[in-house]
Amino acid sequence: MTSHPVPPVRLLLVFPGAPLVRKAVRAGLDVRVVLDREHDVGALPLPEDGVVHVDRAQTPETARIVRKLIAELGATHVLDGEGFPLRVPVPDEQPEGDLFGRELVPGWSREPQxxxxxxxxxxxxxxxxxxxxxxxxxxxxxxxxxxxxxxxxxxxxxxxxxxxxxxxxxxxxxxxxxxxxxxxxxxxxxxxxxxxxxxxxxxxxxxxxxxxxxxxxxxxxxxxxxxxxxxxxxxxxxxxxxxxxxxxxxxxxxxxxxxxxxxxxxxxxxxxxxxxxxxx
CATH class of the missing domain: 3.30.470.20 (ATP-grasp fold, B domain)
Incomplete structure (x- = not known):
């Protein structure tokens, strides 16, 4: 029987904090990061080409770059800084849309019974x-x-x-x-x-x-x-x-x-x- 190598995990983190990036790097993952242009990258344990900057307020631009990175890097897993997974397919023409799925089973805002x-x-x-x-x-x-x-x-x-x-x-x-x-x-x-x-x-x-x-x-x-x-x-x-x-x-x-x-x-x-x- 011929064994097939398991493809490596390539993790894309979107707007993470530095502690989360350090944890992923220490675990041995191949990590790339999308950050807001105003974010200081000095504390990140990544080379310069491991970080892509975007304007966080521009959701369509971020979606385009995330989609491009997934294709170019072969990213296997995509999370935001709180652990929320990427919505599939990636939103395109949704200026107010969220890239990430926030609910598996939605709740609602009201006082509990x-x-x-x-x-x-x-x-x-x-x-x-x-x-x-x-x-x-x-x-x-x-x-x-x-x-x-x-x-x-x-x-x-x-x-x-x-x-x-x-x-x-x-x-x-x-x-x-x-x-x-x-x-x-x-x-x-x-x-x-x-x-x-x-x-x-x-x-x-x-x-x-x-x-x-x-x-x-x-x-x-x-x-x-x-x-x-x-x-x-x-x-x-x-x-x-x-x-x-x-x-x-x-x-x-x-x-x-x-x-x-x-x-x-x-x-x-x-x-x-x-x-x-x-x-x-």
Whole structure:
């Protein structure tokens, strides 16, 4: 039997931060970057010909250059700086269009109903169509703030059902590679997908997973693209974040956050409560 060589991974990152580029380069990937013309390239570990500058405000120009780079470089994977994948086909004559798919299962903006206030967020990494659950986080909304605790405390049977629902959904929508954050309700007989976004993190969840396990989501994803076996992490203790919407009339809402760590869910919740107390 004749073996065929596996084509090398060529990663194109569009408007990434320098830390993300460094993680991809350290993983041994062949990386090219599209940056805004005003972005300083001095901190990037790439040669000059590894960076292409565009006017970020001009979506059609960016789409044209991205399409050209995919053809010329044979880019196999394209992500933006938050992990969102490129829409296929690449938008052309859409001045207001977004190059990247922001939703796998769209949610909607409104105040949550009582049954929706307590949710789970399932973090996955997908490589070559194979999905790995790397964390399940509890998410509880309380008015204009919400709390996330990792890892969520679930019965083994419930954990299995949640994993199955999320990976089946990812198969159904054709998610072939990249991270995803999927919000789940457990109010009915079976878990229900509320929303799924293909990105490295929401609500500081990647920070919680790293604090509790040492697992950096972007780093491990790039290593998996390079051929490493993706091993989901085992939590060593707990991490939690409280996030609050701060109204800013000029440009919408700003979110503030507090992150704590501890040996149990009760400990991290108590530390979050202490962090909110006014100074005596």
């Amino acid at each position: 009582e049954s929706e206030a307590h949710q789970l967020v399932v973090t996955t990494l997908t490589v070559d169509g194979m999905h790995r659950v790397v964390g399940i986080t509890e998410r509880v909304e309380q008015g204009s703030s919400w709390t996330c605790v990792f890892p969520a405390t679930l019965e083994e049977s419930a954990t299995g059902r949640v994993r199955a629902v999320v990976t089946s959904m990812l198969d159904l929508v054709g998610h072939e590679f990249g991270p995803a954050q999927t919000r789940i309700e457990l109010t009915g007989a079976e878990p229900r997908v509320v929303r799924s976004q293909p990105c490295f993190s929401i609500d500081r969840i990647s920070d919680l997973i790293e604090a509790a396990t040492g697992f950096d989501i972007a780093t491990e994803f790039f290593r998996a693209l390079s051929g490493a076996v993706l091993q989901p992490p085992a939590p060593r203790w707990f991490a939690a974040a409280r996030l609050s919407r701060l109204p800013r009339p000029a440009d919408g809402n700003q979110v503030s956050s507090v992150l704590v760590e501890g040996v149990s869910p009760d400990v991290v919740r108590a530390r979050l409560a202490e962090a909110e107390l006014p100074p005596s």
